[in-house]
Amino acid sequence: MARKDKGLSVPFALEHVWNGFCALAGTRGNNGFGLNPITFGEIAAWDALTGARLTPWEVELIKRIDSTVLPILNSKDKDREQEPDTVAAADDIAGVRSVMSILKARAKAVYGKKPANA
Incomplete structure (x- = not known):
C-alpha cells in the first residue's frame, strides 16, 4: 500500500x-540567497536522534531527492508553474522513475542545467 502526498504516491517500503x-x-537553513541542501551531518544527527538506522542507500536516496527538489524550492515564484499531478503506484517502479524524471525536468527548466548529484 502506498501513501498519497499531494498527488505523489510513496511506496510503503x-x-x-x-x-x-x-x-x-x-x-534546513538558508544562506540569504536560498535554502541550503540537507547535509550528511544533518542526516546523521537526525538518524541518531530518531533511531531510524538508515542504510547508506537510503541516505543517498534522501540526498538525491533533495538535489532534485531544492532547485524547485529555490526558484522564484514567477518561475513556478502548476506542479503536475503525478501518481505512481507502490509497485510501479516505472511510475516512481517517471515522478523522479518529472522533478529532474522541472529542476532543469528552472536552472537550465542538470541538477547536482544526478
Missing part, C-alpha cells in the same frame, strides 16, 4: 525515507 526527507527538509 520507502515511506520512512520520504518521512525522513520531509523532516530534514523542514529544518
Whole structure:
C-alpha cells in the first residue's frame, strides 16, 4: 500500500525515507540567497536522534531527492508553474522513475542545467 502526498504516491517500503526527507527538509537553513541542501551531518544527527538506522542507500536516496527538489524550492515564484499531478503506484517502479524524471525536468527548466548529484 502506498501513501498519497499531494498527488505523489510513496511506496510503503520507502515511506520512512520520504518521512525522513520531509523532516530534514523542514529544518534546513538558508544562506540569504536560498535554502541550503540537507547535509550528511544533518542526516546523521537526525538518524541518531530518531533511531531510524538508515542504510547508506537510503541516505543517498534522501540526498538525491533533495538535489532534485531544492532547485524547485529555490526558484522564484514567477518561475513556478502548476506542479503536475503525478501518481505512481507502490509497485510501479516505472511510475516512481517517471515522478523522479518529472522533478529532474522541472529542476532543469528552472536552472537550465542538470541538477547536482544526478
